[in-house]
Amino acid sequence: MQRQRRMKKPNRRIWIISGIVVLVILFSGFIIFHQAERPIANAKSEAIEIAQNSAKMEKVTGFYSENLGKHTYYTVAGNDSKGKSIYAIIAKKGGKVTIVNQKAGMTVSQIRNLIEQRQQPKKINSIAITLIKSNPYWIVSYTNKDNKLCFATMSYKTGTIKKLIENI
Template identity: 35%
Template sequence: MNVSFLKKINYFRIFKWLIGIIIVLILIIMGLFLWARQPLSSAKHQATTLAEKKVGIKSVDHFYMSDLNRTYYTIEGPNKDNQKQYVIIEKKTGSINVVNVKDGISANEAKSVANQKQRIAKLISVAPTIFNEKPAWAVSYFNSKNELNYAVIDFKSGKVLRFIANV
């Protein structure tokens, strides 16, 4: 009887250790996830503050990030006259470009243009950006062959400015 009692105690002790290790691993993974997202959260906060102070954006409807040759953060939201705008901020210099949403094609239209160029199997992102000093849409996606592709679409005309296949 003594031996079976000791076996139960050892199993219980092992079970407690395993549960403890699993909890610690879950906490470490959660911490790493939050730590990895911190730069993006910080960028969103800084871009939002700039858009509110310099341009007068009242609220943020969407936040975008694009990275072609330069990194751009874009805030979408209404200004004080309730007109929707994209405030496109270059990460390195902090230069600000303001574009009225109604003056160009929508994200869905940009996606459609990219899809006509090459069938989109999985969309990664569609984001307003600046390309050759003009507003554009950067569309990144995987095609049916699981190849990464980029299409840069002119914001006003909807024409493909650059297409990069199988990156």
């Protein structure tokens, strides 16, 4: 009888220790994930503040981030004090702000539809607006049917594909 009782105690200890280890791993994962998200969250809040100050943006409707090698741009979509729909494109380096009228170009949904029709992707990963030689462009990242990464640089105004990189 005493042997049976002694055997139950180590099993319970193993379960308690295992539970504690699982909790520590979950908590550590949460902390790591939270720390990994911190830079983009800070960039987003700073970009929104810049857009509100320099572009007089009153209502924010979206945020985009695009990194093209040497240049990173943060774009805040929203309405200015006159109710006009604009994009405030902010260069990470230097903080230069370029204001673009949303009605002067294609919308995100129009770009999504064009990519789906032309390229027939398996999945669209991201769509963001950026500047190339001071002109706005849409950058679309998608996965094709062969599960290869592709990028399309599309004209902001017309939606025509200016550059296509496939099968990365």
